[in-house]
Amino acid sequence: xATEFQVTIDCALPARLARFWxxxxxxxPEPPPAGxxxxxDYLRSIGVPAEELDAELAELGDLCDSVVDPAGRGxxxxxxxxxxxxxxxxxxxxxxxxxxxxxxxxxxRRRRIRGEAQRxxxxxxxxxxxxDPDRVDxxxxxxxxxxxxxxxxx
Numbered sequence: 001x002a003t004e005f006q007v008t009i010d011c012a013l014p015a016r017l018a019r020f021w022x023x024x025x026x027x028x029p030e031p032p033p034a035g036x037x038x039x040x041d042y043l044r045s046i047g048v049p050a051e052e053l054d055a056e057l058a059e060l061g062d063l064c065d066s067v068v069d070p071a072g073r074g075x076x077x078x079x080x081x082x083x084x085x086x087x088x089x090x091x092x093x094x095x096x097x098x099x100x101x102x103x104x105x106x107x108x109r110r111r112r113i114r115g116e117a118q119r120x121x122x123x124x125x126x127x128x129x130x131x132d133p134d135r136v137d138x139x140x141x142x143x144x145x146x147x148x149x150x151x152x153x154x
Contacts, residue, residue: 006066006076007094010086011147014065014079016124020146021077022067023123024096029064030076039064086148094151095140102137110139113153117141120153 036042099109
């Protein structure tokens with residue numbers, strides 16, 4: 001049996017990245033646990049001090065710092081607030097399969113990937129570079145999310 005996992009992304013502004021990655025992955029904010037009207041109510045019930053939550057509430061609104069696949073297939077992503085900023089290139093990154101795979105003609109993959117890159121740049125990403133090698137059936141665009149975490153569109 002496979003081990004269930006979540007992806008955790010260290011960041012300065014969890015709500016901002018949660019919104020961006022909902023847009024990028026077509027995910028939704030994770031609803032609070034059953035029996036709770038809000039994340040604030042749940043976190044208070046497990047002992048998180050109100051003064052800590054009040055500071056987070058000012059930034060996060062409804063305290064949504066995690067996103068989930070509405071179909072339940074993809075992993076949960078949690079945006080963990082940390083004090084330090086990103087310093088170096090990611091050692092791990094997400095590859096978003098946008099182009100349709102190798103059975104899709106390269107011209108169509110380029111069109112799809114470029115279109116998605118434009119959509120994500122409008123949502124707050126920054127395009128870093130295109131990967132379009134001569135004589136190889138491959139095309140990708142590398143972007144950075146609003147806090148500089150690299151990811152690729154294939």
